[in-house]
Amino acid sequence: MRADADWLRLTLIPGIGGETQRKLLAAFGLPENIFAAGEAALAGVVGAKTARLLADTDNGAAVDAALAWGAQPGQRILTLADADYPQTLLDIPDPPTLLYVRGDVGLLNRPALAVVGSRNATPQGEGNARAFAGALAEAGFVIVSGLALGIDAAAHRGALAAGGATVAVIGTGADRLYPARNQALALEIADRGAIVSEFPLGTPAAAANFPRRNRLISGLARGVLVVEAAVESGSLITARLAGEQGREVFAIPGSIHAPQARGCHRLIRQGAKLVESVADVLDELGGGARPQTLPDAPATRPAGSDAAGRLLDQAGFDPITIDELVGRSGLTADALSVILLQLELDGRVASLPGGRYQRLAE
Incomplete structure (x- = not known):
C-alpha cells in the first residue's frame, strides 16, 4: 500500500x-x-x-x-501503473492519474454502456432508462452513469433490478455521496457495483467537477445512450466527449413538445443513432448475449375499461392538460378527473407540474 x-x-x-x-x-x-x-x-x-x-x-x-481509506474493505486506490486500472481510460486523451473506487474494481474492465439524461426527467423518460438499462445489463453490459437525480438514478436502478452490474462515476470525493436523495442508492451501488471518483477525498460538490466527471462516464463505456436531454445539458457534454473519444452515441427520440427531448433530437440530427429498442444498441455494439425481452417503442395498452382506453388513445403520449383532454374527449372536467385518478393509481398515467398529465408506456 x-x-x-x-x-x-x-x-x-x-x-x-x-x-x-x-x-x-x-x-x-x-x-x-x-x-x-x-x-x-x-x-x-x-x-x-x-x-x-x-x-x-x-x-x-x-x-x-487516503492510504487509510484505501486500506478499508471494499475500497481501492487505482493508479495508472495498477493492473486493475480501467484500460478504456488509457485510450482517452486525459486519463486520471489515479482513481478512488468503492466496490468491485473488476467491473471497470468489463464491457460497459453509459446511460445518461436529464435530472428533470419525465416519468416516461425514467421508465425508458430503467427498461433499457435493465435489458442491457441482462445482455452483459455494465451500466455506467453519474448518480444524478432523474435518468442517471433510473438507469442505475434498472441495472440493479435486473440483477446486473452498474458503476456510478461521481463529481465529489469518494467519501462523499451526492446528491443526498440518492445516498441509499449509492450505498447499494457500492455494495453491488462500484462508485468511482478521480477527486481527492473530502472534495465537495462543485459545478466545475461534473463536466470533468462526464469524460470518465463516456471513457469507461463502449457507447453512450442519451435518454432525455435539454439542448443545454451535461448529457450533451457527455455525448460530445463520447464522440471525441471514438465511442458510439445513441439517442432516444421523444415528443416534439417536450424540452427534455430536444437535446436527443439535436444529437440524432448530428449523427447519433436513433434508438427505439435495445436491439438498436446491440446491433451496433455487437457482442454479449441478447436479452429474451427487449423494451420497444410504446405499445397500445389493453383497455381496462372502454372509457379509460378511449381516453388514453385520445391523450397520446405527449404531456397534455385537462382543458386539452376536454376538447379531445368531449367529457367534462369532473368526469375526466375521476378517470385520470384511477389511471394514475394504476400506473398508466403520471401527473406532471403545471396540471398536465402524460400517458406511460406499458
Whole structure:
C-alpha cells in the first residue's frame, strides 16, 4: 500500500493538475522518480514555480488519510501503473492519474454502456432508462452513469433490478455521496457495483467537477445512450466527449413538445443513432448475449375499461392538460378527473407540474 504514497503525494499537491502530472510522468516515469529528481531537472519540464511547489509541499497527512481509506474493505486506490486500472481510460486523451473506487474494481474492465439524461426527467423518460438499462445489463453490459437525480438514478436502478452490474462515476470525493436523495442508492451501488471518483477525498460538490466527471462516464463505456436531454445539458457534454473519444452515441427520440427531448433530437440530427429498442444498441455494439425481452417503442395498452382506453388513445403520449383532454374527449372536467385518478393509481398515467398529465408506456 505504501507504493501508492508517491502517486497520492503527486495528485494531492494543490495547483498541480492532471496535465502537469502527465507531463511529469512522461518525463520521469514513476512518481518516485519525480520526487527524486532535483529542482533544476523539474524546472526544465514544468517551470521553476511548479518545481518549487513539488519540492516544498508537505501533504503527508492527506496522503496517510487516503492510504487509510484505501486500506478499508471494499475500497481501492487505482493508479495508472495498477493492473486493475480501467484500460478504456488509457485510450482517452486525459486519463486520471489515479482513481478512488468503492466496490468491485473488476467491473471497470468489463464491457460497459453509459446511460445518461436529464435530472428533470419525465416519468416516461425514467421508465425508458430503467427498461433499457435493465435489458442491457441482462445482455452483459455494465451500466455506467453519474448518480444524478432523474435518468442517471433510473438507469442505475434498472441495472440493479435486473440483477446486473452498474458503476456510478461521481463529481465529489469518494467519501462523499451526492446528491443526498440518492445516498441509499449509492450505498447499494457500492455494495453491488462500484462508485468511482478521480477527486481527492473530502472534495465537495462543485459545478466545475461534473463536466470533468462526464469524460470518465463516456471513457469507461463502449457507447453512450442519451435518454432525455435539454439542448443545454451535461448529457450533451457527455455525448460530445463520447464522440471525441471514438465511442458510439445513441439517442432516444421523444415528443416534439417536450424540452427534455430536444437535446436527443439535436444529437440524432448530428449523427447519433436513433434508438427505439435495445436491439438498436446491440446491433451496433455487437457482442454479449441478447436479452429474451427487449423494451420497444410504446405499445397500445389493453383497455381496462372502454372509457379509460378511449381516453388514453385520445391523450397520446405527449404531456397534455385537462382543458386539452376536454376538447379531445368531449367529457367534462369532473368526469375526466375521476378517470385520470384511477389511471394514475394504476400506473398508466403520471401527473406532471403545471396540471398536465402524460400517458406511460406499458
